[in-house]
Amino acid sequence: MIRQMKQDHLDLRQRKTRHSLVEALAKLMVERPFQELSVSDVCRQAMVHRTTFYAHFTDKQELLRYMMQQMENECISSCIPEDSGSPRQFFLTASRNALHFFRDRKALYRACLDSGADTEARLLEDAAARQLYLRLCQPDFRQALHGSDPEIAARFYVGAMFSLIRWWLSSDTPVPEERLLENLERFIPSV
Amino acid sequence: MIRQMKQDHLDLRQRKTRHSLVEALAKLMVERPFQELSVSDVCRQAMVHRTTFYAHFTDKQELLRYMMQQMENECISSCIPEDSGSPRQFFLTASRNALHFFRDRKALYRACLDSGADTEARLLEDAAARQLYLRLCQPDFRQALHGSDPEIAARFYVGAMFSLIRWWLSSDTPVPEERLLENLERFIPSV
DNA sequence: CAAGATAAAAGACATCTGTAGATTTAAACT
DNA sequence: AGTTTAAATCTACAGATGTCTTTTATCTTG
Numbered sequence: 001m002i003r004q005m006k007q008d009h010l011d012l013r014q015r016k017t018r019h020s021l022v023e024a025l026a027k028l029m030v031e032r033p034f035q036e037l038s039v040s041d042v043c044r045q046a047m048v049h050r051t052t053f054y055a056h057f058t059d060k061q062e063l064l065r066y067m068m069q070q071m072e073n074e075c076i077s078s079c080i081p082e083d084s085g086s087p088r089q090f091f092l093t094a095s096r097n098a099l100h101f102f103r104d105r106k107a108l109y110r111a112c113l114d115s116g117a118d119t120e121a122r123l124l125e126d127a128a129a130r131q132l133y134l135r136l137c138q139p140d141f142r143q144a145l146h147g148s149d150p151e152i153a154a155r156f157y158v159g160a161m162f163s164l165i166r167w168w169l170s171s172d173t174p175v176p177e178e179r180l181l182e183n184l185e186r187f188i189p190s191v
Numbered sequence: 192m193i194r195q196m197k198q199d200h201l202d203l204r205q206r207k208t209r210h211s212l213v214e215a216l217a218k219l220m221v222e223r224p225f226q227e228l229s230v231s232d233v234c235r236q237a238m239v240h241r242t243t244f245y246a247h248f249t250d251k252q253e254l255l256r257y258m259m260q261q262m263e264n265e266c267i268s269s270c271i272p273e274d275s276g277s278p279r280q281f282f283l284t285a286s287r288n289a290l291h292f293f294r295d296r297k298a299l300y301r302a303c304l305d306s307g308a309d310t311e312a313r314l315l316e317d318a319a320a321r322q323l324y325l326r327l328c329q330p331d332f333r334q335a336l337h338g339s340d341p342e343i344a345a346r347f348y349v350g351a352m353f354s355l356i357r358w359w360l361s362s363d364t365p366v367p368e369e370r371l372l373e374n375l376e377r378f379i380p381s382v
Numbered sequence: 383c384a385a386g387a388t389a390a391a392a393g394a395c396a397t398c399t400g401t402a403g404a405t406t407t408a409a410a411c412t
Numbered sequence: 413a414g415t416t417t418a419a420a421t422c423t424a425c426a427g428a429t430g431t432c433t434t435t436t437a438t439c440t441t442g
Contacts, residue, residue: 011418011419017419048420051400051421051423052419054401055419118312118313119304122309122357148378149374152355152371155354156355156374156375159351159352159355159357160348160350161350162350163316163346163349163350164350167346175340175343184347186337186338187339187344202388202438203439203440204389204390208390229427230428230429231427240392241428241430245429
């Protein structure tokens with residue numbers, strides 16, 4: 001079993017194999033439900049031998065997890081604003097960026113949501129909550145919390161935002177993006 | 192394939208079979224991860240023939256879904272307060288009830304969270320959001336929204352609450368319950 | 383209670399899953 | 413470039429999956 005944590009240390013062959021498998025999965029997932037896909041299907045599509053698949057991943061769930069972790073890294077790096085203003089501004093900007101990020105990957109992400117990959121989606125929520133938590137802990141903003149627990153507050157608002165995004169993505173006739181963001185501004189106490 | 196929508200119309204044998212399977216799954220799930228359980232395992236535990244299993248459910252995911260739907264019905268009926276006061280009071284009371292509901296089923300529900308059953312858990316969130324939405328639409332409370340969209344507001348606050356519950360349940364050293372509820376009161380605008 | 387209906391069990395089958403050992407192929411290193 | 417190293421492939425296997433058909437047991441209704 002191949003278990004490399006650092007992408008850099010991966011053999012060229014390994015990177016090629018993993019890339020093929022991820023591509024194959026992404027392609028098949030938008031065609032039909034994840035649940036109906038077999039490891040054999042993915043390997044056929046990726047032109048990778050099945051034993052090679054098992055050398056990299058224990059099962060198809062783990063491949064899905066791997067794919068989502070890549071999406072998450074992308075998401076985090078493209079959503080976190082460069083200049084950190086107030087926690088409120090940070091949150092609103094990050095939310096807007098996240099909305100755009102997922103809007104551009106709607107087909108694949110909807111498939112992920114319907115595929116029992118939420119456990120992995122929640123890792124992204126964890127990461128986002130941690131980011132907001134760090135902002136809320138800065139001494140400049142502590143008093144803005146009015147005695148609330150920064151960890152709980154971070155969970156609360158990030159959870160709310162992710163819930164909105166999921167709802168927005170899964171709706172066939174989604175609310176206009178601007179309306180969603182306007183509403184969001186009203187819900188966040190101004191600091 | 193047996194496909195009865197109304198529980199009442201189920202043959203006694205069918206109800207017995209489904210009950211055994213749900214019981215077996217609940218027992219096995221707290222012992223080891225859902226993913227490691229085979230349909231054969233569940234059937235052995237339930238003393239039900241494997242072909243009978245497939246007469247009721249297409250796979251183990253669907254059995255899990257069925258089990259969670261039962262939990263959800265229980266949850267809804269035990270969390271919705273009888274007297275509907277303001278949306279704020281409704282939300283806070285329902286949240287407190289939900290917290291207690293899940294606290295009492297912690298082991299099983301944690302197993303569910305780690306088992307790719309989130310798609311089903313989200314159905315519960317949908318139902319809760321719909322309940323809050325109905326309250327927010329009542330003419331008495333429309334002005335309390337300050338122009339916000341009731342559907343979006345319902346999603347926002349329910350999503351936030353569920354996120355907190357998930358976090359609270361998955362934490363090994365959870366924040367005291369009262370602290371969570373005190374924080375919650377601060378986040379909800381008073382009406 | 384008996385008759386008819388239907389679900390559960392039983393056995394069989396093709397396919398998929400996850401693993402192991404031996405072999406081939408290709409990347410990495412000096 | 414040639415050698416070393418390790419990944420990918422190949423073959424084979426036991427167990428699980430999902431779907432049949434047939435037989436047996438049980439429920440429901442008249």
